[in-house]
Amino acid sequence: MVKPCHLARRTTHVAEISHFTTRTNYRTRHLSVKSSWNSDSTQAWAAHRVASLDQKWREYQGIKNWEGLLDPLDDDLRHEILRYGDFVEAAYLCFEFDTSSPDYATCKFTKNTMLDRCGLGGSGYKVTKNLHATCGVQLPRWIARMQSWTSTNSSWIGYVAVCDDDKEIARLGRRDVVISYRGTATCLEWIENLRTTLTSLPNDVAPERKRAMVQKGFLSMYMSATAICPSLQDVVREEISRIISTYGNEPLSVTITGHSLGAALATLTAYDITTTFKRSPMVTVLSFGGPRVGNRDFRSQLENSGTRILRIVNSTDVITKVPGFSVDSYNDMTKRRAWLQGWLQKHVDETDHFRYADVGKELRLSSNASPYLTKSDFATCHDLKTYLHLVDGYESSSCPFRTTARRLLTGAKREN
Numbered sequence: 335m336v337k338p339c340h341l342a343r344r345t346t347h348v349a350e351i352s353h354f355t356t357r358t359n360y361r362t363r364h365l366s367v368k369s370s371w372n373s374d375s376t377q378a379w380a381a382h383r384v385a386s387l388d389q390k391w392r393e394y395q396g397i398k399n400w401e402g403l404l405d406p407l408d409d410d411l412r413h414e415i416l417r418y419g420d421f422v423e424a425a426y427l428c429f430e431f432d433t434s435s436p437d438y439a440t441c442k443f444t445k446n447t448m449l450d451r452c453g454l455g456g457s458g459y460k461v462t463k464n465l466h467a468t469c470g471v472q473l474p475r476w477i478a479r480m481q482s483w484t485s486t487n488s489s490w491i492g493y494v495a496v497c498d499d500d501k502e503i504a505r506l507g508r509r510d511v512v513i514s515y516r517g518t519a520t521c522l523e524w525i526e527n528l529r530t531t532l533t534s535l536p537n538d539v540a541p542e543r544k545r546a547m548v549q550k551g552f553l554s555m556y557m558s559a560t561a562i563c564p565s566l567q568d569v570v571r572e573e574i575s576r577i578i579s580t581y582g583n584e585p586l587s588v589t590i591t592g593h594s595l596g597a598a599l600a601t602l603t604a605y606d607i608t609t610t611f612k613r614s615p616m617v618t619v620l621s622f623g624g625p626r627v628g629n630r631d632f633r634s635q636l637e638n639s640g641t642r643i644l645r646i647v648n649s650t651d652v653i654t655k656v657p658g659f660s661v662d663s664y665n666d667m668t669k670r671r672a673w674l675q676g677w678l679q680k681h682v683d684e685t686d687h688f689r690y691a692d693v694g695k696e697l698r699l700s701s702n703a704s705p706y707l708t709k710s711d712f713a714t715c716h717d718l719k720t721y722l723h724l725v726d727g728y729e730s731s732s733c734p735f736r737t738t739a740r741r742l743l744t745g746a747k748r749e750n
Contacts, residue, residue, distance in 0.1 A: 338705055339733035391507035395587055395618040396642030400695050406730035407697070415646065415697075416741070418512065418591040418620045419722045421459075424452035425492045425516035425596070426718070439489035439520055448493065458502030459495040459512060463573045467491040467566045467599070469522035470554035471529070484521040488563040491515055491555075492596065494573050496581075508585035511577055511615075513570070513603060515596030517623075517718070523595060526551035530657035532629055532688065546635045548628035549657060549690075552598045556606075566599070567606060574607055578615065586615040593718045594653060597624025601636075601643065601693060608639035619643040619694065622721045625653050626690035633691045643694025648724060650701045651715040658688035699724040703734035706742055 387394060387410065393403065394411050403411045428448055430437045443451045445461040468488040492515040503509050518524055529551035536557070538545050559565040574588065588607060592600040597619075604619045617640070624645060636643070647654045701707045701715050704727055714720055727739035 338727065338735045338737045338739065339729055386505045387507045389507065391587070392616065395589070395616055396644060396695070397616070399642070400644060404695070404697055406733075407725075407728050412725060412728075415620060415644075415725050416722055417457075418514075418589060419622060419718065419725070420454060420457075421495070421512050421514040422516070422591050422593050422596065422622065422718060423722075424449060424454055425514045425592075427452045428493075429490060429516055429519060431519065439486045441490040441493075445493075449495065458497050458499030459510075460498045461493050461495045462577075463494040463569065464490060465492045465494065465513075465515070465566060465569060466563055467523075467555045468558040468560055468563055469520075469526050470558040471522055471525050471551075486520050487522050487558075488560055489520050489523070491566065491599070492592070494570075494577075496577065508587050509581050511574075511586070511588045513588065513590040513600070515590075515592030515599045515603075517592070517594030517596050523555070526555050527595060527625075529554065530688070532658070532690070535632070540631070544631055546628060546632040548602065548632055549598070549626070552595075552602060552627060555595075556599060556602045566603075570603055570606065571610060574611065578611060578613065582613065582615075588615050588617045589620065590617065591620045591622075592624070593622040593721070594624065594716065597621030597645075598627050600624070601627045604641045604643065605632075605636055605639065608641050609635070614640075617641050620646070622646045622718055623648060623651050623653055623716050625656055626658060626692060628691065628693070629689055630691040633693045636693055644697060645692070645694050646697045646699065646721055646725060648699050648701055648715055648721060650710055652712065653716050658690040697725075697728075699728055700734060703727070705735065 390410075393400075394408075394414050400411070402408075428441045428443055428451075430440050430442050432438060441448065441464055445464065448461050449455055449457060449459060466488050472485075472487070492513065495512045495514070497503055497506065497510045497512075518527055529549070531550050532547035533550040533553060535546050535548060535553070540546065556566050559568065577588075578586070588604075590600040590603050592598075600619050600621050601624070604617050608614050608617050619641065621643065624647075645654075699721070701710055701720060701724065704724060706723070707714065707720065723739075723741050724735075726741035727735040729736045
C-alpha cells in the first residue's frame with residue numbers, strides 16, 4: 335500500500351461528507367468523497383475561505399503560467415482549484431440523468447436556487463445564465479423510435495455565475511465570472527465524442543498547412559443550434575457581452591471550468607471569448623480530465639490570444655490521452671527511438687486530421703499515489719471526485735500524496 339507523506343499544510347480545506355451520483359454508459363454508479371459543501375453550504379464555504387488573494391490573483395489565474403505554484407502545489411492555488419471543482423460538481427448535481435423523467439437532460443433547479451440546492455449557497459456567486467449544447471448528429475429513425483431519450487439532441491450543459499458578494503469580491507481581488515460545464519451524459523454526446531477527426535475552425539483564413547483545427551464533435555456541440563435552442567456559442571457570446579458591458583470598468587476575470595467533455599468545451603469557449611472580444615477580461619481555463627481538443631496551430635492561436643489554461647490530469651486516466659495522437663508525444667518518442675523516425679514522420683505527415691497537441695500548463699496527478707484508491711478501473715480514474723481527491727492530496731512531485739489531505743473517499747481508512 336502507498337504511504338502518504340507526512341507534511342504539514344499552511345491552510346486547510348474543511349471537509350464534510352458528501353454523496354454524488356454520476357453516470358457511465360447510462361448505468362448509475364456511486365462514488366462518495368468527503369467534500370467541502372454538502373451539509374450546511376453557507377457555513378461550509380465561510381469556514382474554508384482562505385486569506386485575501388490581494389494583488390496575487392492574476393498569478394493564480396495564470397498570468398505567469400503558474401510558474402513556482404505547481405511543484406510544490408501552492409496551498410492557495412489548491413484551494414482555488416478545489417473551489418472551481420465544486421462548481422463543476424454542481425453542474426453534475428443539477429442535471430437530470432433519469433431517462434424515464436419527462437425532464438430528462440434539463441436542469442432540475444431554477445437559476446435562483448441552483449447553487450443553494452447544490453451546497454454552494456455561501457459561495458458569493460449568482461447564476462445568471464443556463465447553458466445548453468446541441469449535438470449536430472442524428473441517429474437513424476428506427477433507433478429514436480425504440481428509445482426517445484436516445485435522440486435528445488439539445489441538453490442542459492452548465493451555467494454562468496457571477497460573483498456578487500462584496501466580501502468575496504474583496505477576497506478575490508476582482509469580480510469573477512464562472513462558466514461551468516458538466517461531462518458527457520446523453521447518447522448523442524457520446525457519439526459526438528467519437529467524431530475525432532480534426533476540422534478547421536470557421537473563418538480561419540490561414541494557409542492550409544497552418545490552419546487551426548479542432549475535434550469535429552466538440553466543435554459541433556459548441557456551434558450547433560435548433561429552431562428553438564440557440565447554439566452554445568451564441569448564448570455564451572451574448573452573456574459575456576452583457577457582463578463586460580455591466581462590469582467592464584472594474585477588475586474582472588472569466589474562469590471557465592469543466593470535466594471531461596466539459597473540459598473540451600471550456601477550451602473552445604475560452605478561445606471564442608478571447609478572439610471575439612477586443613477588450614476581453616482575463617480568461618482562464620481550469621479543466622479536469624479533459625481530452626485533447628485541437629492541433630498545434632490551434633494551440634498557437636490560443637497562446638497568442640492570451641488564454642491561460644491549467645489542465646489537471648490523472649496519469650492513469652485514458653481520456654486525457656485521446657483522441658488521436660499528440661505531436662509532442664510523437665516527438666519525444668522518435669528522439670528515443672531514432673530508427674522509427676523516418677517511417678513515423680511519413681505516416682504523421684499524411685494524417686493531419688489526427689495530429690493533436692496538448693494545450694496549456696499541466697498539473698499531473700496519479701491515482702497510484704493515493705493509498706485510498708485501490709481500484710484503477712476506467713470509471714474511477716476518470717471520475718471528477720477522484721480528481722478533487724488527488725488535488726487535495728498532492729504536495730509535490732516528491733510527495734504525491736500527503737497525510738494531511740482532507741478530501742477523502744468515503745469509507746477509506748486513514749493509516750497513521
